[in-house]
Amino acid sequence: MSRKSGITSELITLNEVDVEQRGHDNSYLENQIVQSLSWKDVTVVVPDRETKHPKEILSAINGEVAAGEMMAIMGPSGCGKTTLLNVLAQREASAKAKVSSTICINGQTPSESAFRRLSSYVEAGDALIGSLTVKETLSFAAKLSLSGVVTATERIRRVDELLQSFGLTNQASTLIGTLIRKGISTGQKRRLSVAAQLISAPKILFLDEPTSGLDSAASYKVMSYVRNVAKKNKLIVIASIHQPATKTFELFDKLLLLSGGKTCYSGSISGVKRYFDSIGFEMPLQTNPADFVLDLTNIDFESDGDVAQGKISQLQEAWTSSPEAVDEKSRIATKATSTSEPLILASEPMHRRYMTASLILLHRSFIKSYRDIVVYGIRFAMYLGLAIMMGTVWLRLLPIQSNMQPLVNCILFGSCFMSFMAVVYVPAFLEDRTVYIKDRANGLYGSTAFMISNFLIGLPYLFIIAFVSSTFVYWMTNFRPDGQAFLIWVMWMYLNLVAAESLVVLMSCLFPNFVGALALTAMANGIWMSCNGFMVQLPALNPFYRNVFSYIDYQAYVFSGLVVNEFGYRVYKCGEGPDGCWCSWDTALKDQCMIDGVGVLEQYGYQLGGTSKNVGITLGIIFGMRLMGWAAMQWRK
Known part of the structure; x- marks a missing residue:
């Protein structure tokens, strides 16, 4: 089979590959062209925040887009653009929303998994990993979506051509940008987000505010490229967009105009002026149609609310009764109900093998x-600083009675604060989780692969931190001078750090925002510290804390292991003492003036x-927290 040159030929590779060449690998789609996407009576109802009564935010929205066409969803802020886009993309519309809709591909209703395989979604926020370069971001997107589908050479070629097409070649080796290091601009991040979704050659592309953060020239270039890809590859593009320039607006084939959750217009871009002129809202010459329709449907700044609402109702009713609306429906x-070509998809859901994705x-x-x-x-710098501080505060404690309590205090302080400081990991994990949410919604991988890779990557780093920090604390403080004892200390500190990071992951999965995850992790650490057997011995501990928290308190097992x-x-x-030898503890060595x-x-x-039992329990707690984190990510789909 011959190959055309250029990125557009690469984007249609999936449709060119013969079915027989694919064997029985369910990760491929069968040779199928998406002819159209249509939706009927899309209605979304949510409880009103104040009255708690049902409130429609979308009402009976209809529309259709053919292969090769681009549709713009427009309207004033709060009109339901993103909500509609989410419904069409088979995503959650809104919290506690009740959705009723009929969405068809080629006249048929596909399963959610089949729809995900055919479509891709670019969100309004740029979910990117700041420490990767621009080219690495595209390369990993290609690997996750195309491994086993196209060759490595073809993946590299797609990446290079997308970089050139989106004007990112000069930034290919530039970092996206982190909290510490400045990277590419906001507009470049937007272009990169769109390019990363196009690399997988989707048949339906949803764009939520694709031109936000871009100037008019960059907006036109990005949407012009998307249009060229759509035309040449029969790609369906639906984008929510706000106030585009005239040149950018004219790149679209269709417009769906919303206001107050209802349709004010749905049809061709070329028919906008003719339609609004026909219902008494004449569009002046030399006017940007996008500005005109947005000014017409935006009543947020109108002084007379009743008159403004009356105008919106007139627009909505005019569309509902128009011949265009009747014909569209x-x-x-x-x-x-037609006998269109059936949508043939692989019999099993496409999924990335756990090992490959991981x-x-x-x-x-x-x-x-x-x-x-x-x-x-x-974290390495913090733990190293803490270790040196501890070693100099509890410096060279001799094995005498007066130093026994300081040694216990040192063990408690070190184990607890090493656990507390794991909260520094919260922002890094939340960034990874944001990228994961986007990638999972686009069908690249699931929570299992994400959690496995997240767990494994931390193990060597946490061991290095545990070993280096322990080297300072252990020998400077003068704990039991024995090599085996030192390695046991390192082991418990390592388990402590792994458990603390697992706690951070769990809390960040349950409450995925920085303040919430930070507060809950700190509170949990406070509970573990209080119930670890030092503050209050286990037999005397309040039964509630003893039965609910102490047995799952990893700090308790760490403290116990270090003390033993x-x-x-x-x-x-x-x-x-005045009478000679005085021992605080009455042990068998008292007659030797020893404890x-x-x-x-x-x-x-x-x-x-x-020790083995306690290590096993600690590992079980770690596994349990990771499992609950995985379940939380599944639950919060």
């Missing part, structure tokens, strides 16, 4: 981990042995 109904995500996370110092760099490691195998010299550390363990309710 009839065409949609006819297509839904490895790609692991590679992406690895790049982020060493470039973005917010991920692990700042220090006191279970060491003796301490008693103090000197057996086992006696200290008994006071705290601990005993030798059981």
